[in-house]
Amino acid sequence: MAIVTDYLKNEETYPLFLDGDSLDILKSFPDESVDCCITSPPYWGKRQYENGGIGLEKKYTEYIDNLLAIISEVRRVLKPSGAFWLNIGDSYKNKNLLGIPWRVALRMMDDGWHLRNDVIWYKHKGGLSPSKDRFGSVYEDFFFFVKSDKYYFDADAIRTKPREAKVQNGAVVSATGVSGIRYKRQIELSTDLNENEKENAMNALNAVLERISNGEISDFRMVIRNVQRTTHSDSEKVSGRAKELKEKGFYFLFYNPKGTMPSDVWDIIPEDSQKRSEHYAPYPEELCVYPIKATCPPDGVVLDPFSGTGTTAKVAYDLGRKSIGIDMSKVYNELALNRICRK
Known part of the structure; x- marks a missing residue:
């Protein structure tokens, strides 16, 4: 035609x-x-x-x-x-x-x-x-x-426009209200992380909060060994996250800065x-x-x-x-x- x-x-x-x-x-x-x-x-x-x-x-x-x-x-x-x-x-x-x-x-x-x-x-x-x-x-x-x-x-x-992170009472707070204070306390009190893992987790968390402060990301979640529930699966055969949790003791989930x-x-x-x-x-x-x-x-x-x-x-x-x-x-x-x- x-x-x-x-x-x-x-x-x-x-x-x-x-x-x-x-x-x-x-x-x-x-x-x-x-x-x-x-x-x-x-x-x-x-x-x-x-x-x-x-x-x-x-x-x-x-x-x-x-x-x-x-x-x-x-x-x-x-x-x-x-x-x-x-x-x-x-x-x-x-x-x-x-x-x-x-x-x-x-x-x-x-x-x-x-x-x-x-x-x-x-x-x-x-x-x-x-x-x-x-x-x-x-x-x-x-x-x-x-x-x-x-x-x-x-x-x-x-994508829907994401909410923005902010500074509240001197602490960096993510778009959904995550300040990192709770995660820091969980790392300090953990009996499943050794001292080296605790130090690495704390340093990694501070780096993430710095990225939020700089506007590089707007939100995140942290999963700590035997504190939060793992995402998807506990099996290392089907989940790279499960393997990361076993080897490092923690991992992060990042939200796309452009929105959901x-x-x-x-x-x-x-x-x-x-x-x-x-x-x-x-x-x-x-x-x-x-x-x-x-x-x-x-x-x-x-x-x-x-x-x-x-x-x-x-x-x-x-x-x-x-x-x-x-x-x-x-x-x-x-x-x-x-x-x-x-x-």
């Missing part, structure tokens, strides 16, 4: 929307031509969208097969450094939760995808549950896949669907921010093969990235264009 090739060469970041079936359109894309794919396909048996499409199959197994055929094309058009973010909800049949998200994810892993995270999208407010014999559903899976073990990821772009990484649980309120008459998915803009900042280079291209009203494309445009959206509905693509043009 010449229009796709021309767009990829163009430096303009305005989104490109294509009308038609995702599988057919993706087959016309050049190999390894996009940097990141973020999408939320229609869930099985949930809604009737304009022009039909995937999600209306009689059997959920057919739905999974059809979805994986499209995902296979996504894998082909992704660059080796590319990432694929898949938001997908589950469905019930005959009182059984079908486990569709994980059925899809496991099939993808068998096909060669690397699953880096299952991010839990906690939606705060779920719809009123009509069921009287099960709990309400307030989360969805948001899978983070990559094509290879060497992929683009800009961690610094999504987001966790794999994201509290994001669904988009308000009550004010939209043409499209009903709750897929919110905020859900796309971390993925685009972290896994799409500033000059990269974001793909959404189920673009709906253009949420992915809008966020990509706001963040200065190019994007391509595909949807069977020309009406939805027009809504997406109008949504972004309103800016």
Whole structure:
């Protein structure tokens, strides 16, 4: 498709929307031509969208097969450094939760995808549950896949700003209130450290406090033999920290001075669907921010093969990235264009 090739060469970041079936359109894309794919396909048996499409199959197994055929094309058009973010909800049949998200994810892993995270999208407010014999559903899976073990990821772009260390009553205090006084007392009173180990531990602790005072680091934790619980494992075979603790009697854990990484649980309120008459998915803009900042280079291209009203494309445009959206509905693509043009 010449229009796709021309767009990829163009430096303009305005989104490109294509009308038609995702599988057919993706087959016309050049190999390894996009940097990141973020999408939320229609869930099985949930809604009737304009022009039909995937999600209306009689059997959920057919739905999974059809979805994986499209995902296979996504894998082909992704660059080796590319990432694929898949938001997908589950469905019930005959009182059984079908486990569709994980059925899809496991099939993808068998096909060669690397699953880096299952991010839990906690939606705060779920719809009123009509069921009287099960709990309400307030989360969805948001899978983070990559094509290879060497992929683009800009961690610094999504870190939260760290709190700063300070001097309090003449003592250096870390961002979370660690002054070192307690650690010094624990070293002095330890019956598990010999005198040489105590001296080394005290010198190392003073050096760390000096680094905090100089602004090189903002926070730390100290683990002292038989005082604090070791991290991860006590076995030296599986933990380098355990080996360090045995040989030295202590070790440090340092926090990144640029801030902390987001966790794999994201509290994001669904988009308000009550004010939209043409499209009903709750897929919110905020859900796309971390993925685009972290896994799409500033000059990269974001793909959404189920673009709906253009949420992915809008966020990509706001963040200065190019994007391509595909949807069977020309009406939805027009809504997406109008949504972004309103800016």
